[in-house]
Every structure is written in C-alpha cells, then in structure tokens.
Amino acid sequence: MYYVDLLISGVAFGCLYAMATMGLTLVYGLLRILHIAHAALFTLGAFVGVWVFNASGSLIVGLIVAILAAVVMGCLIYRLIYESILSQPPYVPLLASLGVLIFLQDGFRIVFGEEGLTVRHNPFYMANFTIGAFSINVIYIVMAGGALISMAVLAFFANYSRHGIAWRATVSRPLLAANFGVNVIQVRYAAFAAGSALAAIAGVLVALMNNLVEPHSGELISYKGLAIIVLGGLGNMQGAFIASLVLGIAESFGIGLAGRYVDRDAIAAVALIATLMIFPNGIGRART
Amino acid sequence: MLELQDFSCGYGGTAAVESLNCTFAAGALTALLGPNGAGKTSTLMAVMGHVAPMGGRILFEGRDITNRPPVDRSKIGIAVVPEGRQLFGDLTVEENLIVGGYSLPVAAARAEQEQVYSLFPRLAERRAQISGSLSGGEQQMLAIGRALMAKPKLLLIDELSLGLMPKMVDVCIEALTRVRQNGLTIVLVEQNTSRALSIADHVYVLASGRCVMHGSSAEVKDNTEIFEAYVGIH
C-alpha cells in the first residue's frame, strides 16, 4: 500500500511536471533557448487564476483568465526579449531569461504580497476518493487527468493537423519549413502560447493542491524543467513526457525511501549528469 | 521566368557570388555547373531567400523579389530540392508531403499528394514510414515530391545525383522529365556534368562566384576545351 501511495504521488507529480515544462520543450525545440523564465508563467497563471477565482467564485473563469494572462506574457517575453537576441551566443538569452524570471518573481511579490494568495473556497480541499482501505487525494487525479488530457490534445494537434505537422517540420528544419510557406514566426508564437497555457494550468493545479501561491512557486519547475528537456531528448515531446514521469516517480520513491540521505534536487541532478555523460547531445535521435 | 541582374550575394560580408547575370527561360531545364565553391548552391539559396543579397536584383516573372522573405517565395511558385535532401527527418513520408503543400488549400494539397504518389509509387508504399529511415534514393524522391507539392512554377534542385546509385538517379531524372511536360521550369545544380548536359536545355558555368561561360547544352559540349578547364568531364 505504501509503495502504491508513493507511485500515485510520483505519477501525479510526473504528469504535473510534464504539463508545466512542456513550454520549455517547445521553445527549446524551436529556438534552442533555455527558457527558464517559463517558471514565472507557471506562477503568473497560479496567481491570476486564484485571484480571479476568489473574486468571481468560478474556477473555470479563473482558469481561462490565468491561461490568457500567461499566454500574453509568454508571447511578450518572446517579442520583447528573445526575438532580438536569437543570434547571440546561447548564454545571452539564458541570462536574459533568468533576468526576466527574477524580475517577474519580484513583481509578483510586489503586486500580490509576500505571503502570497490562498484559495478561498477550494473545491478540492480535503477531498479524497476512497475505495475500501484505499484513498487518493482528488487533486492528484485532477492533476494527472488534466495533464494527460492536455498532452493528448497537444499530441493530437501535432500529429494529425496540418498546422501541427508544419510546427514539427519547423522544429526539424526551420529555414526549410519557411520555404514551404510555413510562417516560422507564427509557429514560434504558437509554441509560446501553448507552453504558457499549459504552465498556467499546472500553476493553478499546484495552487489548488497547496491552497497557496507564493511569488517563488515557480522554482518548483525552473531547474527541473531544464533537466526534463535534456532527459527527454531536447524538444521531443514524448521524450519529455516520459522523462517527467520518470523524474516524478524517482523523486517520490527517493524521498520516501531515503529522504534522510537524499536531497530532492540532487535526484534530478544525478539523473541529468549521468544522462549527459552517456548521451552528450541528449537522449533521442541524433540530428543530421 | 527567373532573372538575376548583376546579382551579388554572400555570407557575413564575404561575397560568394559576384555580378551574376543569368536568365532562366520558362519551361526550360537550365543547369548550373562548376567546381566546388563556385557559388552554385549560394545562387540557389539566394533565390530561396536564405543568403543575404549584396547587390543587383532577382526578378521572378518580372517582379523584383530580391528582398522578399522566404515564406513568400513558396507562395509565388518557387520550390527547392535542397542539397542532401534535408527531409524533415522526424516526420513520416506523408507528413513531409503535407508540409510541402502547406501553402495550398487543403483539397488542392490532397489532390497534389496523389499526383506525387503516382509519380513515385515507392513513396505511396512507405507513406507512414519515418522519412529519416528511408534509403538515399527514396529520400531524394521524397525531396522532389515534397517540392512538387507546392505546385511550383520554378523548381530549384541542388545536387540531384549526389550519393545516389545510378539506378536511382535514372528514376529521379525520369520523373523530372515527366513533370517538365506540364511546363515546369527547372534549375539544376549538378556535379555529374555529363548527366546534366544530357538533359539540360541551357547551361551556365560558374567559377569563383562568376559566370565564365553559358550557352545551350550543345554549344557548351562543343566548347570542350574551355569547359574542361573549368569543370572537367566526369
């Protein structure tokens, strides 16, 4: 039973990581930028979602406004920051991205307050789903379900729609895709929009679980997100999803069984270093 | 159809092509020949909009397209079969074709796709296969098919025969001969000069970024001395 509990919590968090970091994967695939400011969009989504939910009483409205806010902010970050420094060496966008993260986190602190926001009428609060001796937090089910549904929608779009196929072609060869009439700039905005929307949903879900959003809530995914895109094979969506699940489960068991000797962040670090030493260009097909 | 007027282009301020004047007649197959580094690929890439122009103009059907972004060039009817095929390796055969026809309306693209499959039945057999796993010849077929998907008026082909078995080259050339019957204009960059001379209507010979000689295939073949000095017959 204990191991089942650990597995459930690991899977729930793996799914959440996948949803929260998909934007990093999409952006890295298209632009080769380590978009660490993505973590701030997670927090932005959580803050806006909770704030609107508290004010309006409707979780759906809160979620929609949160998604809109994160999408607008994500696209703005691309337009105002990354677009002009794409041709610079990789550390330039990386540090600019970090600057954006610091700036936004402190902005959240100033706007929403140090102590963050709590959810006033949390529908998932203390809700659990019981079958016999077995019970699961409803929020875990929502987290895993939400992630699976949104990833499925994204995967369906990427594999079965013309625009999705064009998007994947752009990831593969951006210059050439442009020659076939794919508007690469639009594809980039679409990637930022989709990734930011997923981050916002993930942010709201974590806020519902903790009943709390803090200015630095996004730190949960900032560094781990980078680990996931490397483990998952750089810009590869399925790979990132699997990597997220593996990391979530590894953390759950690592903390559960050896929490006194193992640090949560160190688990991702060891996995990352080992992976890169074995596959210096990341897991996945070598690009030609 | 396509005209380069006193055209120069290059990378990071260094000219790869200088003062080039070429005319590519509608419906003709024109070959660009020359040794490595002569500027053939740069010329093609400049026509696609990937090499910065440094002077002169590119006219397509009389319109100046020198500074148009790559995205527009496919819409006005230019398509490319790039050197080394450059397929979207993670995508399936069919998906590569879908991207090729991205600028067409959905129904037209679907019709075009059937055309390509009838041109290359091998591709139809392998439509669900990941394109990165195809053989070299199949990849070249797919690259040509992908370019044809956009119903181009002008097709640019870079190194058709490179790394292919002669049998596969024949299949590709046969396909090109077939599509030419619909009035397609083709610009072919080739290392295999004898093959190129056998199918081309007109030939430009480049060396060090300049045009050193041009004329009909027959004229160029007759001027073997000058031609061999620059290119050498393989």
Add this chain to the structure above:
Amino acid sequence: MMRRIVFLTAMLSACAVTSAPADIIIGMHAPLTGFAAVDGKSARIATEIAIGKINAAGGLLGQKVQLQVFDDQGQGAQAVTIANKIVSDNAAILVIADSYSEPTRAAASIFQAAKMPYISAVASHPDITKVGNYVFRGSQLGEVQGGSTAVHIAKALKKSKVSIVTVDNDYGSSLLNGFKAAMGAQGVTLVGEYSFTMAERQFGSVVAGLRRDNADVIYIGGYWFQGGPLVSQIRAAGITTPIISSGLAAQQFIKIAGPAAEGVMIVDATGDDNANPEYPAFRAALRAQEAEANVFFSEIAHTAVDIAANAIRRAGSTDREKIRDALASTKDLRTMYGTLASYTSGREIIQRMPLSIVKDGKFAASGEMEIWLPAP
C-alpha cells in the same frame, strides 16, 4: 579601485545614520526581503509598535528610543556585513535579531567581540548563546520545544507511537534532537521520521509514509509556508491522526490549511487570547498595518523589546556592560509573550511553555506544557 569603494561606502554610511546624538539607539536585523520577508515584516512592525509605546510613555532614561532596522534577507553573509556596520557605527547600545538561525549565528560572534548586548529573539539554535556572555535568548530553544513535546505526548496526551516530520534546517534538527533526547524516558517511540527542505511544498512521499506509519500522533516542526500545505495534504489523504506542531503559530498557517488546521496543537504559542492586558491593542495595531501574517514572530519581537527596555531601565545607563549585567539578572518580567522567570547561566530563558490549539480558525489557549530541559 580600492579607494573608490572606500569613498562610496563612506558616503553611504554617512547617509544611513542620521540620528540625534541624545537618542538611545537599538539596532535590529530581520529578513525584510527574501524567502522569510513575511516574518521579517511581522517582526519589524511589532518592534516599531513596542518602541512607539515606550516613546509615547516618555522613552527610556529620559531619552527617546530610536530603532535602526537592517535587512539580512535571512542570509548569513548579509548579517555579517550588517553586524560589522552596526559595530563600526558604534551607535547602538543593544541589538535585537528578529531572524532565523543562520543570520543570527553569523552575526552573534561579531557582537560578542564588540561587547554589544545581543538578543536573539527568534532563532533557536543552541550554539548562538554559546558564543559569549553578551548574547541572550528571547524565546525557547528548539531542543526544549522538542523535548517538552515528547513529554506532553506521553503524559498529557497519553500516546506513545509518534511520526515526526521536521524542516531540514537547524530549527527542525534541534526540535528533532530534543524530541529524541526526551522520548526514551517517556516511553515514546518513533514509528516514522521525515524531513523536508525549506522550499518543499509537495509532500506526497511524506504523506504516503505517514499513512503507512499509522502513528498515534504526528509531530510537525517547520514554518507556516510548509506546515500549511503539509497539514492540508495529510488531511486530504484522509489521515485523521492528531497533529502537534512547533513553529506553525502564524495566522497564515490557518489561512492556508483552513479546515485542515482545526484541532492542530501548537507548542509554545500563547494563542489569540493572550492574557497580557496590552495584547488586544497590540493585535489591533498589527492589524492596522497588515502585519498579522505571523503573530508568533510579532509577539516575540515585542518581547525582545520588553526584555531590552527593562534591562536598560534597571541598568540606569547606556553603558553596554551594565546593560549586559542587567539583562543577565532579568527576573519575573511580564512580556508580550508571557512571564520571563529568569535567565540561566547560559543566558537561555526560563519561561513557562504555553500550548494552543486551532479552533474555529483561531489559536485558542490550551493550557501549559511541562518543561523538559536538556541535560547540561
């Protein structure tokens, strides 16, 4: 380069200190920004309220009291710079640390070396007072809290199987050490032991372990920003085991944990019905400045000023040595927190330990706990 830095910093320090020479200056550092900014705010405003009251009543030794506040960001490196600055300015006659153990430990030796009386209001690490005879405590040691909790679980709650979850820093470790040192003699056994980092909010693995342990009581030691999510996640998993905790006496904890907080016992917290007659006015003042997020921090910050003011009055002088001696001889002092009986020779407080329990969204006083003291 060097000269430029010196010039720059000289200019800055000239701007920073602009106090009338007649005032009594009390220094203070707290985490005003950074991860513990909420606590820092609660402490700073409480200190200002306490000093405002003193000044309204005529000040100390006939002089106005002035507070100099520095932001240590909860970091040791910052505290070193601040301590050096306060010592160099040589204006403060006493310094209060309303901060976590890391910055307090880093600064303590500097104040000791300068013979400047230093009260660690909040930090509970045992080493702080061992630095020297100028360093005093303002609240109960982590070890004492942990040990007394073990005693309380055995004697008052009459339970024996305990799961313990502590924050992975020196506060959590001291609680754990105290608990373990005391539990043997009480017949209390640990059935599960977990720790979490400062940044942790996701407790899936811990909750899974707690469910397996099936203990009689769960003891949590940490801060409100972890305790809130942890208690919610425990209750959300359907675990109904009683919870006793250290460090969660912040309004914000109840706000986050909501109904899950109900029934949680809080060690060493006076509750919202504090018996001090000045307490309601104090709370109203805090509320007016939106500083009620961590009332526990506010209470002990106020208490540190109570202790300092009392010592300065009794010393009858701003001489630091005399103030030190007066601090050491503090006796039966009524503070915002309770009654400080006296100091031990190791400058630790001897004070009764209240227990409160969360009831209807408030901290309700729930009697006192028997005090356990570590073997010297």
Add this chain to the structure above:
Amino acid sequence: MTGYHLSLISLTGIMIVFAVSLNMIMGLCGQVSLGHAAFYGVGAYVTAMMSAGGVPTLYALPVGMLIAGLMGLIVGFASLRVRDDFLAITTLAVGFLFVGVVRKSRALGGEFGISGIPESGLGPAGDAFLVAFCVVLTVALSVYLSRNWTGLAFRSISANEEAAQTLGINSAHYKLLAFCIGCALAGLAGGLYANYARFIVPGTFGFSLSITAAAMVVIGGIGSTAGVVAGAVLLTLFPEIFRFLGDYRMLVYGALLVGVMLFQPKGLAGIPSMVRRWAGPR
C-alpha cells in the same frame, strides 16, 4: 577605516576573485558554467573544516584551492564531452548536487553548516589585506593569461573550436586547464569567504550564487578582466548602493540583467568603445 568598511572591502574582494575565476572559464574559454558556486563551496568547506581542526588559515587556503581545482578538473573532463548549453545544464546540475550532498552529509555539518571557524589571527585589517593580495594575484593571472599564448588559445577555442584544432591547439588540454585554474581560484575565494564569515551553511553555495557570479561576468563584460572586476564590485555593493530602492532591489536587479543582455551584451567593458563611438572622430 572602520570594521564595516574593511568587511565590505573584504566581501567585494572575495567576489572579485570569484567572478574573475568564473571569467577564466566563461570569458577566456567560452564555456558557460552555471554551477560555479559549488567550487566556491568546496574551497569554503575544506578551509572551514581544516581551520576548525586547528590548521592555520594560511595553510588551509591553498589546500582548499587545490581540492577545488581537482574537482574542477573532473568537471572539466565532463566539459570535453558536452558543449554549450548542455555544459551549462551539466554545471548547473553539479551545483545542485553539491548542495544536495553537503546538506545531507553529517560529516560536513548538514543543514547546520560549520560554525565557530577560528579567526585567521591576522585581525580585520590583516584579513582585508589578505583578500586584497589575492585579488591582485588573481587579476594579474587573468590579465597575464589573456595576454599570452595560453590566453590566445583559450580565446580561439571560444571563437571556433574546430579552427583552433586545425591550428594545432589542443583544445582539450586548454579547456581542462581553464576549468582547473578557474575552479581553484573559486576555491580560494570560497576559503576567503569561510574565513570572512566564520560560519557557513550549504544554502549559501546554491544556484543563486552561481547566477550572481555569472551575472557579474556578463554584466561586467564577458572576457574582459577589468569589466568583470567592475561587474563584481557593482553587484556586490548592489544592496548597499541601491539601498534607496528598498523593496524594489530584486526587481531592478532582474531588469538590469535583461537590459544588459538586450542592449549591451558586451557589458560594462563595452561602454568605453561605445562612448568613443558616440564622441566620434573629429
């Protein structure tokens, strides 16, 4: 000069050594490192443990340097395998691993850290002098390396690795050397910090310190020793200089980082030439 000034000077000097050491890796060799604080931490822990064990500070410091340099060598080998942003992520993971290991290690004091590190016995002015000496040494080495053949090799690697190899420059050799020297100097800075703070905890050596160091290098001007020194001074005194900003310091810090990356990627070092350009030839 008061203790406060000495303390600020010491801290600034320590950060200069630290930032210049990172610049050896990032600037001279083009290898982005986001886990440099780990080596600073290694130096700090080794020095602290040895001092606490009774070894005089002046002997403990070089040992800390040596061990940090050896650790740097190991990570340097990793840098031969992975490149660019992968290396950045690898070093980032090294940083997290270091903090994770120290945090859980009883022998290193765990979360409690190491306190009561004895004084060096040089007094506050002596300590500040020691730091100043190390700053001079580090800056001199950095200038020497960047002006000499080794520096040339470093820079050619950072400009174009393949080209450097065809010129007969063994890039592996120089990358390892860069990592080794850079990390050893970071260890020196860490040792000085342990002696300065006399109390260390694992959290100090985390991601934010690595980022601060990277920001110092980049804001100062990657590759320029003078620029990096200026960047280190600016960011170390940032809380002091920008005290008037009060609550908005981090906001300004983030905006500054973005602004520099967008408008002046050459950092402070690029300003003189920019001014010259504005002034224009007469």
